[in-house]
Amino acid sequence: MKSILAIRELRRAVWLWSFIGAVLVGVVAGVVFGVGTAGNMLSTASAFVVFTVLVGLGQMLVITSGPGNIDLSIPATIALAGSIGMRVMATSNHAILSGIGAVVATGVAIGLFNYVLIRLLRIPPIIATLSSSFVLQSLAISLGRGGAAPPPALENFALSRIGGVSGLAFVGVALTLLVAMVLFRLVQGRSLSAVGQNARAAELAGVKVGAVRCLTYVSCSVLAALAALLLAAFSGGATLDMGADYMLLSVAVVVIGGTQVAGGRASPTGVWSAACFLFLINALLNATGAGAGLRAIVYGLLIVGVTAIASGASDARA
Amino acid sequence: MNFSAASRRRPLDLRSMLPVISLFAVLVPMAIVQPNTVSYFGGVMLLNLGIPIVFATLAQLSVITANELDLSIGSFVSLVACIGGTLLQSSPWLGWGALAGCVLVYALVGALIEYRRISSVVVTLGLSFVWNGIAVLLLPAPGGQAPEWLASLMSFHMPVVPAPLVWTAAIALCTHLFFMRSALGVSLRGVGGNAGAMHRFGWSIIRSKAVLFGCAGLFGVCSGLTLLGLTTSADANIALRYTLLSVAGVILGGGEFTGGRVSPVGAVLGAITLTLASSFLSFLQVAPEWQIGLQGAILIAVLSLRLVFRLKERRQ
Numbered sequence: 001m002k003s004i005l006a007i008r009e010l011r012r013a014v015w016l017w018s019f020i021g022a023v024l025v026g027v028v029a030g031v032v033f034g035v036g037t038a039g040n041m042l043s044t045a046s047a048f049v050v051f052t053v054l055v056g057l058g059q060m061l062v063i064t065s066g067p068g069n070i071d072l073s074i075p076a077t078i079a080l081a082g083s084i085g086m087r088v089m090a091t092s093n094h095a096i097l098s099g100i101g102a103v104v105a106t107g108v109a110i111g112l113f114n115y116v117l118i119r120l121l122r123i124p125p126i127i128a129t130l131s132s133s134f135v136l137q138s139l140a141i142s143l144g145r146g147g148a149a150p151p152p153a154l155e156n157f158a159l160s161r162i163g164g165v166s167g168l169a170f171v172g173v174a175l176t177l178l179v180a181m182v183l184f185r186l187v188q189g190r191s192l193s194a195v196g197q198n199a200r201a202a203e204l205a206g207v208k209v210g211a212v213r214c215l216t217y218v219s220c221s222v223l224a225a226l227a228a229l230l231l232a233a234f235s236g237g238a239t240l241d242m243g244a245d246y247m248l249l250s251v252a253v254v255v256i257g258g259t260q261v262a263g264g265r266a267s268p269t270g271v272w273s274a275a276c277f278l279f280l281i282n283a284l285l286n287a288t289g290a291g292a293g294l295r296a297i298v299y300g301l302l303i304v305g306v307t308a309i310a311s312g313a314s315d316a317r318a
Numbered sequence: 319m320n321f322s323a324a325s326r327r328r329p330l331d332l333r334s335m336l337p338v339i340s341l342f343a344v345l346v347p348m349a350i351v352q353p354n355t356v357s358y359f360g361g362v363m364l365l366n367l368g369i370p371i372v373f374a375t376l377a378q379l380s381v382i383t384a385n386e387l388d389l390s391i392g393s394f395v396s397l398v399a400c401i402g403g404t405l406l407q408s409s410p411w412l413g414w415g416a417l418a419g420c421v422l423v424y425a426l427v428g429a430l431i432e433y434r435r436i437s438s439v440v441v442t443l444g445l446s447f448v449w450n451g452i453a454v455l456l457l458p459a460p461g462g463q464a465p466e467w468l469a470s471l472m473s474f475h476m477p478v479v480p481a482p483l484v485w486t487a488a489i490a491l492c493t494h495l496f497f498m499r500s501a502l503g504v505s506l507r508g509v510g511g512n513a514g515a516m517h518r519f520g521w522s523i524i525r526s527k528a529v530l531f532g533c534a535g536l537f538g539v540c541s542g543l544t545l546l547g548l549t550t551s552a553d554a555n556i557a558l559r560y561t562l563l564s565v566a567g568v569i570l571g572g573g574e575f576t577g578g579r580v581s582p583v584g585a586v587l588g589a590i591t592l593t594l595a596s597s598f599l600s601f602l603q604v605a606p607e608w609q610i611g612l613q614g615a616i617l618i619a620v621l622s623l624r625l626v627f628r629l630k631e632r633r634q
Contacts, residue, residue, distance in 0.1 A: 070439055072389075121621050124575050126387060126439055130562060131614040131621075138611025248447055251440060261437045293458070296451030303444030304427075307436050 014258025015270030022277035029284055041283050047166035049275045054227035055246045056253035056271040057179050058220035063254055065216045066196045066263040073114060073129040074224045074250050076136035078243025081106045081225035082232040083144035093153045107225030111218030144240050150233040158233035168230055180268045192216060196263030248299060252278060256306050337571045337587040344591050348598045358480055365482035366548060368593035372486055373541030374560040375567035375589040376493055380533040382568050383510045383580050386438035390446035391538055392561035396554055397453040398542025403462025403552030421535035428531025432524045453554035460553035464546045472547030486586060493582035506530055510578025563592055566617045
C-alpha cells in the first residue's frame with residue numbers, strides 16, 4: 001500500500017526531471033566557473049527567470065485546457081501591454097497604480113478578444129491567436145513610438161535585491177502560489193483540468209466549459225501583460241521586440257516542466273524548474289562563447305526531444 | 319457527413335468560389351487604382367513576388383492535409399534561402415546534399431509526430447528555432463549570392479504572357495493532379511479525413527504522414543530557392559512572415575484545418591490574393607506598421623465569411 005502511494009506520488013512529481021536537470025546544470029556551472037560566479041549566476045537568474053515563469057504559467061493554463069489549445073499572441077501581448085503601461089505611467093511615480101491597472105485591463109481585453117475569435121468564429125486557437133497577434137503587433141507599433149522610461153520607483157523595485165534574490169522573484173512566487181491555489185484547490189482550477197482531460201465529459205458533469213476556457217485565455221493574457229510590465233521596468237523601458245523570445249520560452253518551460261501537452265495536467269513547479277534549467281543552460285552556452293544560432297538550436301532540439309520522449313503514445317492527441 | 323450528396327452535385331457552391339471571389343475583390347480595385355497592374359510588366363512584377371509564397375502555401379497545405387500544422391515553414395524557407403546563397407553557390411554538391419537532408423528531416427519529423435502521437439504545433443515550433451539557428455550559423459549577417467542559373471530562371475521573360483503566370487498555372491495544375499487525381503494523393507487526403515479507416519484498410523499512417531511532411535519539405539525548398547532567385551541575396555529572417563501567409567493562403571483557398579479537405583488550386587489562388595493584397599496596401603500608401611495588422615484582419619474576415627457559408631450550407 002505504502003509503496004503504491006509512493007510510486008503514485010513520484011508519478012505525480014512530473015516537475016522532478018526538469019528540477020534534476022536544473023540542479024545538474026547548476027552543479028556543472030559551479031564546477032566550471034567556481035562557486036562565486038555560479039552564485040552570481042543564480043542571483044541573476046532570480047530576476048530573469050521571473051519573466052519566463054509568468055508567461056510560462058499563462059501558457060501552461062492554456063495548454064492544460066485541452067488538445068490544440070495554445071496562445072501564440074504572447075509576444076504581441078507583451079509588446080502592446082508594455083508600451084501601454086509605460087505610456088500611462090509616463091515616468092511618474094504617482095501613476096504606477098493606474099499603470100498596473102491599464103496593463104491588467106489590456107491583458108483582459110486581449111484574452112477576451114482571443115476567446116471571442118475562438119468561440120464565435122469557431123477557429124482553432126492557434127489560428128485565432130496567430131491572427132490576433134498580428135493585429136496587436138500593428139497596434140503596438142503605432143502606440144509604442146518614443147517609448148517612455150519606467151517610473152523611478154518601479155525601476156528601483158525591479159532592480160532591487162534582497163539577500164541576493166531579486167525583488168521580482170517575490171512577485172513571481174506570489175503569482176505562482178495564486179495560480180497553483182486556484183488550479184489545485186478551487187473549483188475553477190479543477191474544472192480547467194477536467195475540461196482539458198475530456199471537455200465533453202466535463203460538460204456533462206456540469207462544468208461550464210465556455211466560461212472556463214474564456215477565463216483561461218484571459219488569465220494567460222493578464223499574466224503575459226504583467227510580465228511585460230516587469231520586463232519593461234527591469235530593462236528601462238518597453239521595446240517592441242522584447243516579447244519575441246518569450247514565444248518559444250513559454251512553450252518550452254511548459255513542455256519541459258512536465259505539463260501534459262495534450263492537456264489536463266498542469267505543473268506550476270515544473271514551470272519554475274524548467275525556467276531555471278533553461279536560464280542556466282543559456283548562461284553556460286553564453287559563457288562558452290556560443291552565439292545566438294547555437295542557442296536557438298539547443299532550445300529547439302530540447303523542446304522537440306522532451307516532447308517526443310515525455311508524451312507517451314497512449315496519450316490523447318494534441 | 320456535413321457535405322450531403324446534393325451539395326456535392328452542385329458544381330459551383332459558394333465555398334469553392336470564395337478564393338476566386340476574394341481574388342477579384344483585390345484585383346478589381348487594384349486595377350482601378352493602378353491600371354498598370356493588369357499590364358504585362360505589372361503582372362510580371364506582382365506575380366513574381368507571389369511564387370515563393372505559392373510554394374510555401376502548398377507546403378502548409380501538405381501538412382494541413384495530414385491534420386497537422388507547420389509553424390516552422392517561415393524559418394525553413396529562410397534556411398533554404400541561406401543554404402542556396404552560401405553552400406549551393408560555393409560547393410553545389412554539398413548544397414544539394416544539405417537541401418535533400420532538410421527534406422529528409424521534414425519527412426522524419428512527420429513520422430515522429432505520428433509515431434509518438436505528439437502535438438505538431440509544439441514540435442514545429444521547436445523545429446522553427448532549429449532552422450533559424452542553423453540559418454544564423456550559416457549566414458550571421460544578410461548576404462550570400464544566388465547561383466546564376468537561379469537568378470536567370472526567376473527573371474526569365476516570355477513573349478505575350480507573363481512568365482510567372484505560366485509558372486503559377488503549371489504549379490497549380492501539377493499539385494491539383496497529384497492531390498486530387500492521383501491514387502496516392504487521394505489516399506493521403508484519406509489519412510487526413512479518417513486515419514482509422516485508412517489504417518484498417520492497410521495503409522501505414524506513419525508512412526503517409528512522412529510523405530506529406532516530405533512534400534512540405536520539397537515545397538519549402540522550392541519556395542526558398544525561388545525567393546533567393548528573386549532577391550539574389552539571403553538573410554536568416556528573410557521569410558519568417560511566410561508562416562502566417564501560408565496558413566492564411568490555405569484558409570483563403572478553402573482548405574479546412576481537419577478532415578483532409580484541401581484545395582491546391584484554391585491555395586494557389588489564396589497565396590496570389592495575399593501577395594496582391596500586400597502590394598495593394600502599399601499602393602494605397604497604408605503605413606507599413608498597419609500592413610501586418612490588416613493581413614491579420616483579412617484572415618479573420620475570411621474566416622468569418624466562411625462561417626457564414628458553412629452555416630448556410632448546413633441549413634440547406
